[in-house]
Amino acid sequence: MKTIMVIGAGQMGGGIAQVAAQAGYSVILNDIKEEFVNRGFGIIDKNLSRSIEKGKLKAEEKDLILSRITKSITLQDAVSADLVIEAAIENMGIKAQIFSQLDVICPEHTILSTNTSSLPITEIAAFTKRPDRVIGMHFMNPVPVMKLVEVIRGLATSDEVYKTIEDLSLKMGKTPVEVNDAPGFVANRVLIPMINEAVYTLYEGIASVEAIDNVMKLGMNHPMGPLALGDLIGLDTVLSIMEVLHEGLGDKYRPCPLLRKYVKAGWLGRKSGRGFYKYDA
Template sequence: MVVQKVMVIGAGQMGSGIAQVFAAAGFHVVLHDLKEEYVDRGIMTITKNLKRQVDKGKLTEQAVTSILSQITPSTNLTSASDVDLVVEAAVENLDIKAKLFANLDKIAPEHAILATNTSSLPITEIAAATKRPQQVIGMHFMNPVPVMRLVEIIRGLATTDEVYETIEYITKQLQKVPVEVNDFPGFVSNRILMPMINEAIYTLYEGVATKEAIDDVMKLGMNHPMGPLTLADFIGLDTCLYIMETLHEGFGDDKYRPCPLLRKYVKAGWLGRKSGRGFYVYEEGRT
């Protein structure tokens, strides 16, 4: 199957990054969100990212203009009526995603593949909201999308080989590395990463060490590029909590029980970088 036009749903951090890499690879991209201001903000983020590449000598101004010309803004879901592929990067909530996919199933062409960037939710359940479960697949990009090379590709129970092979091929066109993963809660990346972050939060909660010390141990002792508490702030503590709850419910194992301190911070609105405070306090992007 030939994919030329792609709709990305959600113009936030992940969605704008996904739109950027598709546009840079020569695809026509429709960037969709609920409000015009969200889409504008997403395009502004893409523009800033690309201009940073110009400053580093990795892109020309002409290339930036060309990439941005590939992106069309949208606030109406009917824009999916002539696309070949939809990549959904909306909020990490099963009910919301299921409703969205049910609507997309009615709007998108019969041949279109419906992909979700979910980081933990079951592909098979999302696919069940459509009449084309064989054309639904997980395409989980890593954050920040333009930088990180991995894409987890997750088959649902009904996903066909042809759909998988198409998404695998497209992933390589994006200069990413596709890795096939089965449909289990958290897939591979978050099944391993989130319990580590949760355990780091427990370590802080129990007074074993300060947040700085915990992060330093993992950076200097385990060669991680950033400590787990800094990483949690970067991801968003609400997202971390939601994924831990998904793992806990999906496996029924107490080793996935979210730390009470994580719950407390989320209830307080301390969500990390995006709210200005999490485990660290952020002012103008600095701790």
């Protein structure tokens, strides 16, 4: 495998492109508009500069890593990809469109993977004529820091494709863990209801934002509180995942009305400058 195309240059796509380039792969970073690709590229540049300041990376290595990343605003560029990692927004309609187009554009050998945080891999695979070459590759946020990749087979995913993705995850410095194709997989089936429950405690006036986060940080040794973590993930993404859990697993996964309200207000967390906390632009 030589060339990896990453679709979606948001916080996840940017992070995935960075670790793939650091692992020595040629990377095509794609988004729908040039300004989004440039924004993703800029964050990678900043992350690498920070690593240089900390003495963890040599200055010349940064240029080499960046030179491996090509910017793209057309899906047609997937024609030269051996692997695609899709990290566009958490929306089945958009993913369906992307996968059906990729299936036409990509050569036969290309593996199509998705970083979806909750949507069924089998359903995404069914939008292609190569379901055996479709797989879930679920990175955690922030990608350069977090070790886990959940690897999720669809019903038809081949053993060869699974093994390739497992090996690639290791080459990217990650630890792959195999999980089954079910709503939210493992990570988000366990994590996101906790965040939703924290929003309910706020909604019901049980404690303030800071108090809720302090309880979980100081009481459970979590590196950040659940509301701050919701802001980091993106409240639109948290809501989308809760909706998938609710639909697939029943009423106990009902999204908190306050979460819906924040998303409707455009308070999406760090990426929009406001969520449960306020952030500098």
